[in-house]
Amino acid sequence: MLASLLAYSRHENALMHCYLCRTTRSLRFIRRLCRSPQSLYSIAVVLTVCVRLKGPGKAKLDQLTYVSRRAERIAIVQYFGSDDELTAGFESARWILRRYVESHGYALYTFYAHNVSVDPGVSLELNAFQHHAHHWKKPFYLSQLIREGKHQWYVYVDTDIVITDPLLPLEHWIDADVNNEADLIISDDPSGICNGVFFEKASEWTLAFNELWWSERQTSKTGHDNWPFMAALLKVWANSSDYNYSGECSMSKNLDMERWANFLPCYMKILERVGHRTTHPQGCTLEYPEPCGSAKMNDPHVVAVWDLNKGIGFGGKNAWTNGSFLIHFAGRQRSERDALMLRYSRDTMKKYFSE
Numbered sequence: 001m002l003a004s005l006l007a008y009s010r011h012e013n014a015l016m017h018c019y020l021c022r023t024t025r026s027l028r029f030i031r032r033l034c035r036s037p038q039s040l041y042s043i044a045v046v047l048t049v050c051v052r053l054k055g056p057g058k059a060k061l062d063q064l065t066y067v068s069r070r071a072e073r074i075a076i077v078q079y080f081g082s083d084d085e086l087t088a089g090f091e092s093a094r095w096i097l098r099r100y101v102e103s104h105g106y107a108l109y110t111f112y113a114h115n116v117s118v119d120p121g122v123s124l125e126l127n128a129f130q131h132h133a134h135h136w137k138k139p140f141y142l143s144q145l146i147r148e149g150k151h152q153w154y155v156y157v158d159t160d161i162v163i164t165d166p167l168l169p170l171e172h173w174i175d176a177d178v179n180n181e182a183d184l185i186i187s188d189d190p191s192g193i194c195n196g197v198f199f200e201k202a203s204e205w206t207l208a209f210n211e212l213w214w215s216e217r218q219t220s221k222t223g224h225d226n227w228p229f230m231a232a233l234l235k236v237w238a239n240s241s242d243y244n245y246s247g248e249c250s251m252s253k254n255l256d257m258e259r260w261a262n263f264l265p266c267y268m269k270i271l272e273r274v275g276h277r278t279t280h281p282q283g284c285t286l287e288y289p290e291p292c293g294s295a296k297m298n299d300p301h302v303v304a305v306w307d308l309n310k311g312i313g314f315g316g317k318n319a320w321t322n323g324s325f326l327i328h329f330a331g332r333q334r335s336e337r338d339a340l341m342l343r344y345s346r347d348t349m350k351k352y353f354s355e
């Protein structure tokens with residue numbers, strides 16, 4: 001028993017296995033142990049160490065619920081904010097995502113609002129928000145995952161999304177041109193940046209960006225995390241352009257910026273100054289002539305792509321068409337969104353998963 005304990009404690013991943021005690025991974029781990037000659041001793045050791053290590057220091061991680069396998073290079077991260085997202089359309093979309101993840105060999109982290117905890121100070125602030133408060137956990141769990149150090153890239157995907165081309169791998173973006181040298185891959189758009197889909201590389205830069213994102217939060221307690229995400233991008237881009245930006249679009253400084261009608265022109269004005277949008281490798285449409293995008297070109301840390309976030313009614317090049325990677329039902333009413341998700345999930349299943 002003692003020998004077994006010593007051997008196990010020397011295992012460099014011992015802590016990780018213990019943290020996984022309450023997950024399906026640990027069950028698999030224990031099952032694997034059961035097949036080993038020293039199974040009984042090993043299981044006893046694992047359980048003992050797990051009980052010992054279950055402390056507040058790991059509180060945030062303990063609260064994360066996820067499905068993952070090994071240390072895959074790429075992980076998809078999803079967050080379900082409410083039970084409204086457990087209906088047929090969302091469930092069908094999740095089924096496709098699971099199949100997608102399995103077939104390409106990615107990890108999948110699935111979080112739920114009620115069991116993701118954040119630091120007490122942050123939690124206090126979130127409780128004071130009137131709307132969308134829980135969405136603000138995004139930068140915190142993403143950073144938490146990055147600090148775990150298991151994967152190279154974390155791909156955040158909203159839950160109101162159906163993957164409509166499951167054959168297209170995420171490496172299509174990650175390994176394209178200079179993208180893998182960047183820390184953040186976002187979806188470009190004719191009018192602002194939607195952070196319903198984006199890729200974060202596990203890096204110090206990204207951890208700092210997530211902190212900056214949170215620091216750009218609103219003061220009126222009404223807001224969503226998307227515009228502060230854009231406000232953080234401006235600061236990053238100003239920094240890498242040596243443009244002396246005073247943060248005039250920040251809603252943390254200026255309450256007027258909480259109105260989209262004020263924020264977007266401010267955002268685009270600063271964008272013009274930090275990296276004028278006159279060209280894009282993929283060109284612009286007739287409907288959206290140059291400058292057509294909402295992201296700085298050639299930034300060392302942030303890459304914007306056009307073929308990532310598409311939807312029905314989305315502007316210009318982001319209009320969904322047959323063959324697009326995914327369809328995003330941003331801004332739709334709940335019931336309509338669920339019905340559409342079911343419809344597009346079924347189409348995708350028929351096309352790609354019929355047996």
Ligand SMILES: [Mn+2]
Nearest residue numbers: 158160196330
């Ligand atoms: Mn969405």
